[in-house]
Amino acid sequence: MFLAPYFSKQNQAISVSAQQASDFAKKIAQDFNPIHDVGAKRFCVPGDLLFALVLTQYGLSQSMKFSFAGMVGDGVELQFPEQVNGHFSICDSREKTYLNVTRQGDVSCCDAQTESFIRSYVAFSGHNFIDILIPLMKQHQVMINPERPLVIYESMSFDLSTLDFVEVTLSLVGQDLQIDGKRGDVTLHFELHSGDTLVGTGIKTLVMSGLRPYDEVLAQQMCATYEGRKTEF
Numbered sequence: 001m002f003l004a005p006y007f008s009k010q011n012q013a014i015s016v017s018a019q020q021a022s023d024f025a026k027k028i029a030q031d032f033n034p035i036h037d038v039g040a041k042r043f044c045v046p047g048d049l050l051f052a053l054v055l056t057q058y059g060l061s062q063s064m065k066f067s068f069a070g071m072v073g074d075g076v077e078l079q080f081p082e083q084v085n086g087h088f089s090i091c092d093s094r095e096k097t098y099l100n101v102t103r104q105g106d107v108s109c110c111d112a113q114t115e116s117f118i119r120s121y122v123a124f125s126g127h128n129f130i131d132i133l134i135p136l137m138k139q140h141q142v143m144i145n146p147e148r149p150l151v152i153y154e155s156m157s158f159d160l161s162t163l164d165f166v167e168v169t170l171s172l173v174g175q176d177l178q179i180d181g182k183r184g185d186v187t188l189h190f191e192l193h194s195g196d197t198l199v200g201t202g203i204k205t206l207v208m209s210g211l212r213p214y215d216e217v218l219a220q221q222m223c224a225t226y227e228g229r230k231t232e233f
Contacts, residue, residue, distance in 0.1 A: 013093070014078045015075050017074060019038055022036050024046060028119070029123065033149075034229070042150075043074060047068055047099075048122040048126070058109075059109035060107065061107050062105030062160045063157075064157065065103075065157040067099070067102075068099055068154060086104055106163055110166070116166060116168050120169055128206070137208075142179060142214055143214045146222050149222055151208050154207050157202060158200055159200055160200035161198070165197070167195075173189050173190060175189070183207065187205050
């Protein structure tokens with residue numbers, strides 16, 4: 001299992017250390033958000049890693065929705081239910097919920113298929129900041145706080161017309177930013193293809209807070225800082 005280096009399991013509880021989370025973010029997702037750095041003041045485990053662990057545990061379903069309810073810290077012990085129906089939650093030992101999952105339809109537990117699906121999605125997700133969010137901010141003439149560039153992962157959903165594929169690729173087909181005061185709700189629409197065949201669609205939502213007027217110089221500095229972290233790594 002390619003996720004083995006990025007989590008630990010003991011007595012049916014799954015935990016992710018800060019180092020494991022940081023390694024996944026940088027090596028698998030190419031995500032250099034400082035919130036995933038070891039020792040970060042507001043450290044959290046990447047939402048994409050929680051998503052990947054759910055798929056590894058339960059396989060792919062034709063219809064899946066993941067809604068985030070909290071940020072997972074260093075070493076938090078997560079409980080993955082043994083029996084799941086249409087809806088379940090990933091909680092810690094104190095029953096605090098971090099992720100709500102809804103699944104329907106046929107299920108596939110092919111390891112190669114699941115790995116391809118995870119890698120394609122998190123690669124897309126990891127490039128959201130520079131390739132999608134910065135252009136959206138410029139288009140709408142707003143930006144997040146460059147001193148604390150925090151974007152909250154809210155949810156993603158997938159609808160697969162078939163599970164008859166192994167390799168899959170993902171492409172962005174639509175994007176939208178709705179602004180309400182200092183809050184910005186981002187919606188990304190994407191398609192999933194196996195070769196030339198459309199096998200599914202998906203939606204990802206993000207929240208940007210603390211919006212302020214767009215400043216090109218500060219926006220480019222954010223990009224340069226982000227790219228510098230990537231180069232340094």
